[in-house]
Amino acid sequence: MQKKRIVLNYPQHLVDQPVISKLVKDYDLIVNIMRARITPKEEGRLVLELIGKRAGMEAGFKYLSEIGVEIQPLAQDVKWHEDRCTHCTACISVCPTKALDVERTNMEVSFKRDKCIACELCIPVCPYQAMEILF
């Protein structure tokens, strides 16, 4: 079994189609939708966690590419600018997955990319613009 966190960009013509349903039924993937948004121009953006067998995952990705869905790994989209971070810990109480966490012995903040679900809660909370989401 594999686990992957990805960001899907839907073109406008696919917004009304049951794409996720196909991933589940035809490719036997477990889908955890972490975020879903339709922009004003009706393009869709989904942040997903996918769990499944390697073959199913590859076939699923192939299907997505063929219908015109753009796939990118989640990690690319979220940036912690360490040089801007002052380790104040303002973000710590709002981060739901502890991707932003603090080592209590020395009060040093760290960012664990693989735990981030790109919820963006840290963005307005950080007074130093240390978090950036490149959507």
Next chain:
Amino acid sequence: MAKTIEEINEKIKKGKAVVLTAEEIIDYAAEKGVKRAAQEVDVVTTGTFGPMCSSGAYFNVGHSKPRIKLGGGKTYLNEIPVYTGFAAVDFFLGATAMPEDDPRNKIFPGKFAYGGAYVIEELVAGKDVRLTATAYGTDCYPRKALETYISLKDMNEAVLLNIRNAYQNYNVAVNLSEKVIYTYMGVLQPKMGNANYCNAGQLSPLLNDPLYKTIGIGTRIFLGGGIGYVVGNGTQHNPGVKRTEGGVPKTPSGTLCVTGDLKMMRPKWLRGTSFTGYGVTLTVGIGIPIPILDEEILRYTAVRDEEILAQVVDYSDSYPQCIPGSIGEVNYKQLKSGRITVQGKEIPTSGLSSYLKAREIAQILKEWVEAGKFFLTQPVELLPSVNSGIAFKALKERPIKKKE
């Protein structure tokens, strides 16, 4: 056996002074005992790195040819308006000033991405900023407009002047309402979803000298990565509040007014800061050395986070309506653990003041003293203390009568 500042400075000169940070002194005093620690240790260094809104800087930019009188006109640094009510080419830039066309909170919550504090950070980083001005013109200052790049090295004077910094203790902010609120204490989630505090606790300068026995007018300090001085008490200095047996105030209390040459400072320790929905501010690094003159002073510097209490205040109603009152009392050890319990509810905490950076400042100051680069000062006057009779007044509004 009491020591004097002169004796300590003599030791610093010889490279023999024993210097510990306000964090290191805790275990040292516990291990050796107060008496022995007070004999052995000469200086304890403190530090804080947090947002301090009443910060700013004044500048003299030199005279243009032909001359211009900025006073009475409008002057900007990177589109941030400065105060020009001085002689021809002096002006003051406030940390919270923002561009005139910033939408503020018209699109709520506003981002406040740029302002005076960012200009200060950029200048200190050695960057060019745009100086633009319009003036009314006089016989001796005929010019009416100015547009030029300028950097810190071009200026005659560039001086940080912060009229209220280094608050001795502060509120812990929560939100009792049903909606998210955006405050100078950060974003507060509804129904006490989080609690924000803003103090370095056991490393904080004034919490290590709670009764102002050593810090006063003229005290030499670490300021923004350079050297600064205490001008006197800061605005809203309020020494007469309730205190613990150890003298530590339980609510916001003393404050400092500080100044220093901006040209000696570092952008790492003067950071432009934006609070969503609130505004721009400057995060300032301050470190103050405390001379261990006797056992009493040593005892103050050995204060621990668990001995420093803070009040939990509702920022949805109590604070904005100026209704006094605390809904809970917690200590800094609890705050730094990440969870506090208020009215039976467990709440996650976040800091706004960086403890990691506060420690770094105390460490840098320690190294400066150890290296014989930084000497202690005898204050000209100590700060007003508990018996000064100073009380913090609210504004008493008196309606202005309209003229007939």
